[in-house]
Amino acid sequence: MAEPPTSFDPRPGDEAWRGAAVARLEDERAGLVERLAELDHDMAGLVAATHGSNVDDEHDPEGQTIAYERSQLAAVTGQAREHLLEVDAALRRVADGTYGVCEVCGRAIPAGRLEARPTARTCVEHVRR
Numbered sequence: 717m718a719e720p721p722t723s724f725d726p727r728p729g730d731e732a733w734r735g736a737a738v739a740r741l742e743d744e745r746a747g748l749v750e751r752l753a754e755l756d757h758d759m760a761g762l763v764a765a766t767h768g769s770n771v772d773d774e775h776d777p778e779g780q781t782i783a784y785e786r787s788q789l790a791a792v793t794g795q796a797r798e799h800l801l802e803v804d805a806a807l808r809r810v811a812d813g814t815y816g817v818c819e820v821c822g823r824a825i826p827a828g829r830l831e832a833r834p835t836a837r838t839c840v841e842h843v844r845r
Contacts, residue, residue, distance in 0.1 A: 737815055740834055741807050748800045755793040762786055802835040809837075818842055 766782055809815035816825050820842035829836050838844075 734810060734815075737810050737830075737834070738807065741803055741810065744834065745800065745803045745807070748796055748803060752793065752796050752800065755789065755796060759786070759789050759793065762789065799835075805837075806835045 762782070762785060806815060809817075816830060817823070818825055818839040818841075819837045821839065823839060825836055825839050829840055
C-alpha cells in the first residue's frame with residue numbers, strides 16, 4: 717500500500733489523497749473534541765466558583781471581570797463547536813466524493829487552499845466576502 721503524500725495534494729479518486737484528507741480532518745476533529753472538553757470544564761469551574769456568591773456585575777468591579785471571562789469563554793467555545801461542525805461536514809464530503817470540489821463552480825479547490833483551510837467548501841474565487 718502506498719504511503720499518503722507528505723503534502724496535501726488533492727487528486728479526487730486517489731485513495732492515498734483520500735486517506736491523507738481523512739487523517740488530517742480526523743486529527744483536527746480529535747483536537748477540537750479535546751479542546752471543547754477543556755472549555756466545558758473551564759466553564760463549569762467558572763460557574764461553580766461564582767455559585768452562591770452575590771455578584772453584582774453592574775456595581776462590583778470583580779463582577780465585571782467574571783462576566784467578561786464568562787462571555788469570552790462562551791465565545792471561544794461557540795467558535796470551537798462551529799469549527800467542529802465544519803470538520804464533520806468536510807468528512808461527509810470526503811465520504812460522498814465531493815471533498816475538494818467547489819460547491820459553486822464544481823472545479824477542484826486548489827491544494828494550497830485545502831492545505832491552509834481543510835474545511836474549505838469553495839475555491840478562492842467563490843469565497844463569500
